Structure formats: C-alpha cells, structure tokens
Amino acid sequence: MAEVRLEHITKVFGKEIVAVKDINLKIKDKEFIVLVGPSGCGKSTVLRTIAGLEEPTDGKVYIDKKDVTDVPPKNRDVAMVFQNYALYPHMTVYDNMAFGLKLRRFPKSEIEKRIAETSDILGIEDLCRRRPKELSGGEKQRVAVGRAIVRNPKVFLFDEPLSNLDAKLRVQMRAELSKLHNRLQVTMIYVTHDQTEAMTMGDRIVVLKDGEVQQIADPINLYNNPSNIFVGGFIGSPSMNFLQGRIISNKKTFFKNEIIRIAINEGFVKRLHPFINREIIWGIRPEHLIPVSKTIEGSFKATISVVEPMGNEIFLYLDLQGMELIARVQSHLSYKVGEELQLKPLIEKSNFFNPETEKRIEINS
Numbered sequence: 102m103a104e105v106r107l108e109h110i111t112k113v114f115g116k117e118i119v120a121v122k123d124i125n126l127k128i129k130d131k132e133f134i135v136l137v138g139p140s141g142c143g144k145s146t147v148l149r150t151i152a153g154l155e156e157p158t159d160g161k162v163y164i165d166k167k168d169v170t171d172v173p174p175k176n177r178d179v180a181m182v183f184q185n186y187a188l189y190p191h192m193t194v195y196d197n198m199a200f201g202l203k204l205r206r207f208p209k210s211e212i213e214k215r216i217a218e219t220s221d222i223l224g225i226e227d228l229c230r231r232r233p234k235e236l237s238g239g240e241k242q243r244v245a246v247g248r249a250i251v252r253n254p255k256v257f258l259f260d261e262p263l264s265n266l267d268a269k270l271r272v273q274m275r276a277e278l279s280k281l282h283n284r285l286q287v288t289m290i291y292v293t294h295d296q297t298e299a300m301t302m303g304d305r306i307v308v309l310k311d312g313e314v315q316q317i318a319d320p321i322n323l324y325n326n327p328s329n330i331f332v333g334g335f336i337g338s339p340s341m342n343f344l345q346g347r348i349i350s351n352k353k354t355f356f357k358n359e360i361i362r363i364a365i366n367e368g369f370v371k372r373l374h375p376f377i378n379r380e381i382i383w384g385i386r387p388e389h390l391i392p393v394s395k396t397i398e399g400s401f402k403a404t405i406s407v408v409e410p411m412g413n414e415i416f417l418y419l420d421l422q423g424m425e426l427i428a429r430v431q432s433h434l435s436y437k438v439g440e441e442l443q444l445k446p447l448i449e450k451s452n453f454f455n456p457e458t459e460k461r462i463e464i465n466s
C-alpha cells in the first residue's frame with residue numbers, strides 16, 4: 102500500500118512568493134499520476150514537499166494515512182529521480198546504485214542481488230563499472246532510475262526526468278517508464294511541463310497553474326472536458342482555437358461575432374440559454390474544423406496562411422479576416438498557401454467558456 106495525500110498544502114518562499122496554494126490531492130495506491138503545468142507553476146515544489154525536501158508553510162502530507170509532514174526525507178520511503186540525474190560523478194554506476202543501500206546498512210549480498218535485478222530490468226548490466234561521465238544522457242537517466250528502484254521505495258517521484266534527452270529517446274523512455282510502472286506496480290508521481298508526456302503516461306493528470314490545481318482528470322476527460330480556458334489551451338497540440346463572440350437567438354441559436362455566424366445544435370441550446378446576448382468564448386479543437394467542398398450551412402471560409410505537413414496529417418494555419426485558427430486535416434488532399442478553404446466546425450464537439458470566470462460551461466450533463 103502506498104497512498105499519498107496532500108491536505109491544504111501551501112508553500113510560500115520568503116515573504117511573498119506563493120509557489121503552491123492550498124493543494125488537496127489524493128494519489129491512489131499503484132497510481133501513475135502526472136503533475137503538469139508551465140514552468141514556475143509549482144510542480145517541483147509539490148514533489149519536493151512529498152519527498153520532505155521542502156517544508157510546507159501550511160498543510161499536511163500523508164503517506165499511507167500516516168502524517169509524515171515532520172518526518173525527514175530518509176524516513177519517508179520515497180525515492181526521487183531528478184531532471185539533471187544528480188549522479189555522484191566520482192562513483193561507478195554500481196556504487197551510485199549501491200550508495201543509498203550502504204547508508205541504510207543493507208548486507209552486501211542483498212545489495213548485489215538488488216543491483217543485479219535492477220540492471221537486468223533496465224538493461225544497464227554492461228555499464229556498472231563506468232563512471233557517469235562515460236555515459237550518454239539516456240544511460241545516465243537509466244542509472245538514476247536504477248538508483249531509485251534498488252531502494253524498493255513505496256513511492257517514486259520523478260521531476261522532469263526526460264527533459265534533457267533528445268526527442269526520440271524521450272519518446273522511447275516514456276514507454277519504458279510506463280512499462281516499468283506496470284511491472285513494479287507501485288505509486289509513481291511524475292512531474293513534467295510537457296502535455297504529451299502527461300497525456301501518454303498518466304492514469305490521472307493534475308493540471309497546475311500559478312501554484313493552484315486547475316483540474317484533476319484522466320487524459321480523455323481532460324482533453325474532452327477541460328474545466329477552463331487554461332486547461333483547454335494547455336492540453337492538446339496544436340492548441341485549441343478560441344473565438345470570442347455572442348450567443349444570439351431568433352428562430353435558431355447562433356454563435357456570432359463580426360466575422361462568422363455558426364448555428365448551434367438543439368442539444369447545446371438549453372445550457373447556453375443564460376448566455377443569450379452575452380459574450381462567450383467558443384473553443385474548438387483543430388481536428389474539429391472539417392474542410393468541406395461547398396458552402397454548406399454552418400460553414401465558413403478562411404485563407405490558408407501556413408501549411409505544415411506532418412506526414413500522417415497536416416496542420417493548416419488559417420486566417421479568418423485577421424483571426425488565426427489552426428485546423429488539423431488528413432493528408433490525402435493537397436493544400437496551398439493563399440488558397441481559400443471552406444470549413445465546417447463540429448459544433449457538438451466544442452466547448453464554451455464564460456469569459457468572466459474563464460470556466461467551461463457545462464453543456465452535456
């Protein structure tokens with residue numbers, strides 16, 4: 102069992118840098134949870150507070166229902182992997198992994214056994230005699246993970262462990278860490294600024310901004326039902342399109358601004374009722390702008406300003422009389438800069454946001 106619970110955690114540095122604001126979080130046993138958000142939003146501070154490397158200004162940390170807020174890091178039974186690996190440069194790979202166990206006075210035979218098993222899992226048997234400076238970035242990362250595994254901790258904490266690797270290796274290590282989680286069946290708390298890492302690895306994702314939790318959800322829910330404009334824009338690449346306008350209603354209901362007018366389906370209309378004749382923000386994902394060949398109802402025209410072929414799909418940057426939109430389209434047709442394109446938005450897949458609170462307007466429930 103290793104459940105981690107944060108209760109009203111606040112961390113203020115100095116007098117006024119509020120790094121983390123009243124965070125409440127319950128991480129389940131064996132869960133892979135990802136904390137994601139832009140640089141400076143408080144991710145590392147949360148992780149370091151769980152590890153015991155930072156003392157919260159307010160609030161409590163529980164591991165397995167035990168209050169560990171005042172327990173020193175070495176007695177918390179957690180292991181942390183850092184972005185810069187933090188390997189001891191003068192020690193061999195073997196000694197780097199053995200160090201924490203020696204400190205805890207493990208018998209030599211047990212240390213050897215654990216390192217052999219871990220090296221096998223990570224495929225680093227051949228590196229054991231080398232020193233960190235003789236390793237590539239990916240190898241160092243493996244050793245850093247190995248050093249955490251040999252400790253057999255209740256909870257693994259990862260602070261942007263893949264950030265220093267090249268793109269290809271990052272994708273590969275992502276899958277390896279997911280496999281490792283399946284194999285070890287332990288609680289893992291993973292911090293990243295990369296929304297793709299969060300989406301692909303997390304059982305659940307916690308989105309942070311300015312030290313505050315914006316939303317906690319599984320990847321699909323987060324993507325489909327972002328709680329506010331920030332989450333809608335942060336999760337997903339290319340980013341969700343946002344258009345400001347009004348809801349107007351005569352016989353039918355429309356989203357309208359000075360450039361476009363889009364009919365809104367019946368199912369949506371009821372919830373938007375309080376917003377009739379009021380400002381609203383319409384959020385539509387790039388894959389929900391569908392190129393159509395004719396001027397059909399609910400479609401609009403935009404000019405292609407940039408074409409980004411990705412191989413399996415194309416990202417189109419579109420100019421809608423001065424407003425920029427991005428569409429994500431299939432690659433079997435060819436698109437040219439300067440051409441006009443007729444687009445039909447899948448309005449039923451969109452999200453609407455209240456411009457004052459920036460919160461999502463619940464429509465489907």
Ligand SMILES: Nc1ncnc2c1ncn2[C@@H]1O[C@H](COP(=O)(O)OP(=O)(O)O)[C@@H](O)[C@H]1O
Nearest residue numbers: 114118119120139140141142143144145146147
């Ligand atoms: N030791 C510290 N002293 C003062 N400010 C800090 C300290 N550590 C972090 N901060 C500040 O707290 C905020 C959150 O930092 P951090 O948790 O490192 O964010 P993230 O990991 O999301 O990039 C930032 O504004 C950062 O400058």
Ligand SMILES: [Mg+2]
Nearest residue numbers: 144145146260
């Ligand atoms: Mg950080």
